[in-house]
Amino acid sequence: MHLKIILFWFIVTCSVYVGCIREERTKSLDQKVLQLNDMYAKKFVMRFNGPKFKEFVKNPPRNYSVIMMFTAMASHRQCSICGHASDEFVVVANSYRYAHRLDGPLYFGIVDFDEGSDIFQTMRINTAPVFMHFPSKGKPKPLDTMDIQRLGFAAEMIAKWIQERTDVQIRIFRPPNYSSTLALSILFAICSSFLYVRRNNMDMFFNKNLWGIGAVLFCLTMISGQMWNHIRGPPLMHRNQQGIITYIHNSSQGQFIVETYIIIVLNTILVFGAILMTDSYTKKTESKTRKIMAIGGLALVVFLFSVILSIFKSKAHGYPYSFLIK
Structure with a gap:
């Protein structure tokens, strides 16, 4: 009889403990998502240092994916393509923001070498730029690193790679660029003027x-x-x-x-x-x-x-x- 009572209270205690752990885990996840949404509302591409990367990207629990760009933007790093790659990455992030709601399930972030060299060492990254996908469950696989040597880093190619890894389709919206229109207008004006001057000798x-x-x-x-x-x-x-x-x-x-x-x-x-x-x-x-x-x-x-x-x-x-x- 005493054994049954002890067993009963043991099961009750374990159930309460597991319930508290789950409640604490859910509360921790909700807090992380809330903080991410606050940062995401201020800037579509969030900058991560060591502590933030460990808290929001590496450590569970997570119910969201993160597309991270590892770069070295400082001039003394002599990364000639990092600036252009960053511009394309921002285009993808802005396009996702325009087409999807604010609260996930996908976030975009940047880790600069001068702000998070420890992250580069942890991830064993010795080059830049690198695009990586951190899934909601588990660790990144080899295919979660974009092969920019083969695909390049145009916004359209990044969006296609993201769709392959997350099933999230991103339609690219580029900001209007009037430089090409202006150049064509100037070229047309020059050609028209030249033809007018040489109208009697063709x-x-x-x-x-x-x-x-x-x-x-x-x-x-x-x-x-x-x-x-x-x-x-x-x-x-x-x-x-x-x-x-x-x-x-x-x-x-x-x-x-x-x-x-x-x-x-x-x-x-x-x-x-x-x-x-x-x-x-x-x-x-x-x-x-x-x-x-x-x-x-x-x-x-x-x-x-x-x-x-x-x-x-x-x-x-x-x-x-x-x-x-x-």
Whole structure:
């Protein structure tokens, strides 16, 4: 009889204790969400230091996800792409705020290296910028870190990655940019003025060399990857863990902005070499001059073609062919 009474009171005590723990846990979660909403109402992208990061992002309980950008905005950190990446990240955060209600389930935050170097050490991050998703339950997985080397950091790509990780769809709303409209208006005014001045002499528009140069410049711009840069918004260059700057992306699925300029310069010189070989046959000059033009043009074409093929081989791993340069 006494054993039954003791067992009864033991079960009652355990039930009360578990209920208190759950109530305290719920109260703690409600307080965290309330504090987050207060910070979120003041600024869409919240800045986190060590204590705030540990309290709101690392420690449970959480019923919300956090998209965090790790960056190094100070000028002495020499992060050339951090400013542009931050602008794109803010566009995504503002777009989410405009389309969704205030209270979660998704929050956006920034950790700057100079304000939270301990966080970088805890998360084992040795580069910037880095975009990470902290889910409501569990720890971040490898796919919760955005691969900006492959995807870039344009706002549209960040929003697509967030949708893959959280099932939250974000429609990007960019602030109006009148600079392109102004530039087109000025260009239209200049062209109209030029046509008006030359209205009695339009022979230049029938010049084959002019149209040929325009076509070549257009082709060089397109094959260098400028349109890919406009769509994906890749970084300018990459600094690896050893601090070495890389100008050529090591994958065929990505490229850097500097890389496109390198390619367009190489292709321009290659085209110049091809023009030299062509003119060496068509121009009526001394045979010695034509021979120099032909040999010089051939040397440029062969060497530049080897360099471009070598770059392609370094990006397309497993490509078996090379010429002069391995």
